[in-house]
Amino acid sequence: MEKKLKLRNILDIRKSKFRTETYPTRTSEEQADVEDIVLRKYEDLHIKLKINPNLPELFKEQHTRFLVESMVYLPSAYESLDASRPWLCYWILHPLSLMGVRLEDTQKSHIAKFLGRCQCPEGGFGGGPGQFPHLAATYAAVNALVILGTEEAYKIIDRKKLRDFLFSVRQWDGSFAMHVGGEIDIRGAYCALSVASLTGILTPELCKDTAEWIVSCQTYEGGFSGCPGMEAHGGYAFCGLAALVILQKGHLVDQQALLRWLVQRQMKLEGGFQGRTNKLVDGCYSFWQGGAFPLLYSLLAKGYSIPQDHLFDERALQEYILICCQNPSGGLLDKPGKPRDIFHTCYTISGLSVAQHFLNERHILGPTRNSITCTHPLYNIRPDIVRKALLYYNNLGDPNKKDNNIGST
Numbered sequence: 476m477e478k479k480l481k482l483r484n485i486l487d488i489r490k491s492k493f494r495t496e497t498y499p500t501r502t503s504e505e506q507a508d509v510e511d512i513v514l515r516k517y518e519d520l521h522i523k524l525k526i527n528p529n530l531p532e533l534f535k536e537q538h539t540r541f542l543v544e545s546m547v548y549l550p551s552a553y554e555s556l557d558a559s560r561p562w563l564c565y566w567i568l569h570p571l572s573l574m575g576v577r578l579e580d581t582q583k584s585h586i587a588k589f590l591g592r593c594q595c596p597e598g599g600f601g602g603g604p605g606q607f608p609h610l611a612a613t614y615a616a617v618n619a620l621v622i623l624g625t626e627e628a629y630k631i632i633d634r635k636k637l638r639d640f641l642f643s644v645r646q647w648d649g650s651f652a653m654h655v656g657g658e659i660d661i662r663g664a665y666c667a668l669s670v671a672s673l674t675g676i677l678t679p680e681l682c683k684d685t686a687e688w689i690v691s692c693q694t695y696e697g698g699f700s701g702c703p704g705m706e707a708h709g710g711y712a713f714c715g716l717a718a719l720v721i722l723q724k725g726h727l728v729d730q731q732a733l734l735r736w737l738v739q740r741q742m743k744l745e746g747g748f749q750g751r752t753n754k755l756v757d758g759c760y761s762f763w764q765g766g767a768f769p770l771l772y773s774l775l776a777k778g779y780s781i782p783q784d785h786l787f788d789e790r791a792l793q794e795y796i797l798i799c800c801q802n803p804s805g806g807l808l809d810k811p812g813k814p815r816d817i818f819h820t821c822y823t824i825s826g827l828s829v830a831q832h833f834l835n836e837r838h839i840l841g842p843t844r845n846s847i848t849c850t851h852p853l854y855n856i857r858p859d860i861v862r863k864a865l866l867y868y869n870n871l872g873d874p875n876k877k878d879n880n881i882g883s884t
Contacts, residue, residue, distance in 0.1 A: 480790040481841040483746075485813050487515065487523050491743035502753055509755050512811045513745045516799050529881035531797035533827070534670070534805065534843040538820065539576050541805030542567050545817050546582070558602030558609075561593055561616035566821040568622045573847045580625070598739050600634030608640050609654045614666035617673060622856055629867050632759070635874040638676045641667050649684030649743060650702075660694050660701035665714035668721045669854060673861070677721075686724035689715050693729060695734030696752065707736060709750040709763040714784050716770050717853050725774040734771055738787055740764050745799070746791030747810075748826075751852040757809050758800040758819050760828020764857065769829065769852040778834040789830040793840035796827045825850050 495503045495635055524530055555789055557564060559769045562817045564586055571578070592604040593616055599608030600616035608673040644652045644663065651663030662686055671677035692715055699715035716733065718860070719725045748760035765787065772782050793818025800807045800823050806815030807823040829849040831838055839846050851858045 476835060477837045477843070479838060480793065481687050482524075482836055482840070483791060484520070485542060486518060486743055487569060488517055494592045498795070505755060508722045509810060510744050511532070512755075512867055513795070513799055516811055517794070520798050521821065529842045531794070531845075533573050533841070533847070534608035534759060534801055534803065535844070537803065538801075538807070538824070539571065539574060539805075541574075541802075541815070542571050542820065546586075558606060559612065559615075560603045561590060561600055561619060562602075562614045563817065564619040565615040565622070566817040566824030567854065568619050568860060569850075572622055572822040573850060575848060578623075583623045583625050584627060585628065586623065587623055587631055590620055590628075591631045594631065594633065595640070596636075598633060598638070598827065603796070605606060607654060608655075610644060610651060610663050611635070611664040614670055614717070617670040618856055620674060621854075622860055623862060624860055627825055629864070632674055634676050634871070637670065637674065638874060640679070641671060641676075641681060645681065649682070649686070649688040651685075661689060661699060661711045661714045661718070662701070664689055666720040668718045672721050673854065673868065674866055674870060675865070676874060682722055686719055686722050686727060689718055690727045693733070697732030697734075701735075706751060709740065709748065709760045712737070713763045713767050714827060715766050720853060721768050721775065725770070726777070728774065730771060730774055730778075733767075734786065735763055737767055737771070741787050741791070742795075745795050745810075746788065746793075747795035747799070748792070755810065758796065758807055758823035758826070758878050759809065760822075761796055762822040762829060765829040766794060766850075766852050766855065785830070785833050789833070789838050790840060792830045793838075796830075797841060797845070802853065824856055 493503065493506050506531055520530060537553060550602070558680060590600070593600045593612065595608040597608060599613040600608050602612045602617065604883055606843055620631055643655055644667070645658060646652060650659050650661045651667045653663050654700050666687070668677065668682060671681060692699045692701070693713070694700050695708040696707045698712040701711050712733070716725070716728060717730060742749060742756045745756040747756040747758060748764035749756055749759050767806040768786055775782060799811050800819070802808060802815040806817070807820040808815050824847065828847050831846060837846060848857055850856065850862045
């Protein structure tokens with residue numbers, strides 16, 4: 476079933492402008508500046524609609540070209556991401572898969588071999604060949620290999636050594652350090668549980684007390700912080716909720732508080748999400764905040780409170796992405812005036828996918844060719860790709876104790 480969405484009324488958008496109540500601050504001034512830029516984008520579109528009613532348009536061809544070219548050439552600004560090279564692979568491969576782009580077998584093999592060189596002798600993956608293993612790089616590498624979906628890619632992952640690495644960064648209280656001796660936060664728990672569940676090595680010993688530690692990170696606002704006592708943040712909230720759903724412990728979340736916090740992060744005028752209270756809108760939170768909603772829907776359904784539609788304004792989110800976050804030459808961005816990059820391209824397109832799909836319905840803003848594939852809210856990989864990987868790795872059995880596996884979500 477497909478549901479066509481209409482643009483918001485421009486008068487209603489203008490009325491939703493931020494009010495400083497005569498006490499402007501630097502934060503409120505920045506918010507007003509962003510709103511002015513975004514409002515001009517919306518007003519321009521409403522004028523263009525009189526000439527071309529098939530707007531707004533997702534520039535699939537341009538984004539595809541930008542991402543494919545990024546596989547072989549990146550500008551010098553990306554030098555700072557030398558320790559994040561598996562992330563570059565994932566950020567390129569995932570949006571291409573959502574847009575239905577198929578890579579040549581030689582391209583897949585080349586990427587798989589490179590990621591294989593990032594795998595460390597002690598298990599896990601580093602940010603590049605010869606670098607120390609890190610949970611974030613391991614998560615990105617596993618996701619990228621799973622998206623490639625070939626047997627060559629699957630076999631790259633040394634599951635026994637991966638399990639050893641995960642235990643090496645596991646802490647006594649159930650939390651995980653990002654690397655041996657490294658920082659401890661909720662990202663580590665999510666990355667560890669995600670790769671363990673995808674590769675069929677998630678055991679009760681690995682996740683003992685992890686759910687309880689994650690719950691301790693839920694703040695008074697309702698979101699999740701990186702560690703207990705800190706500020707709620709969109710990325711951390713997604714990581715905490717997704718990790719609990721993987722563990723089948725989502726019932727431990729204060730669901731209503733989290734839902735209240737999430738819906739308050741969608742900006743009234745812009746339509747996109749902010750990452751934290753009193754921050755500016757950012758395209759990447761289209762997924763980090765938006766992706767938490769499908770997970771919450773699954774938890775609410777278990778309590779027989781099944782949503783009949785998205786609990787955020789999917790029309791407004793699609794407007795922000797399509798009108799404010801696209802570079803006409805390809806690539807997506809944080810907000811108007813910011814440069815394009817593959818990070819924001821990945822997560823903004825992921826957020827568009829979330830907004831377009833609700834259960835078996837498609838909610839499309841603009842022409843039907845704007846439609847993209849659904850993404851799995853736990854892993855941010857296409858569901859069919861997730862199923863294929865789960866079947867492959869679960870058929871191999873657990874390299875530790877086969878009968879001690881937790882069921883995959």
